[in-house]
Amino acid sequence: MRLNSKGQVTIPAELRHKHGFFEGDEVDVVEDGVTLRIVHRSTATTVGHRVVERMRGAAAKGGPTTDELMELLRGE
Template identity: 45%
Template sequence: MRITTKGQVTIPADIRERLGLLPNTEVSFETDGDTVTIRKAGGKNRRGQRIVEHLRGRAATRLTTDEIMALTRGE
């Protein structure tokens, strides 16, 4: 395995599949001497969870599902 000029390395497909490392999965790196460990980022630091928490309670109007669907359909 070689590191590209951009600092990228390919994680083999079998490892990605076994660990559930899908595209856009956030990971963290830990170092111990000359050893690097990559881990799936866990806890509340996940991007999707942060986005939902940021948006929660921000809706200014109370629309029903039917009203929202009518707006998205241009009715």
């Protein structure tokens, strides 16, 4: 992984999915001694809560299919 000129890095898709990070999520970078941690900013405590927060009202906007929602919720 390489830091670009704007100080950005790309989190690999496998790690984003494994840890429940989705496009549009708010994150914080937290200093922990000599380590930086990327954490969810949301007050929701579980992946399910974050999915519900993000999806709220999406059906009216032509949101994802049932299969896509199940994949998000179950990780399948």
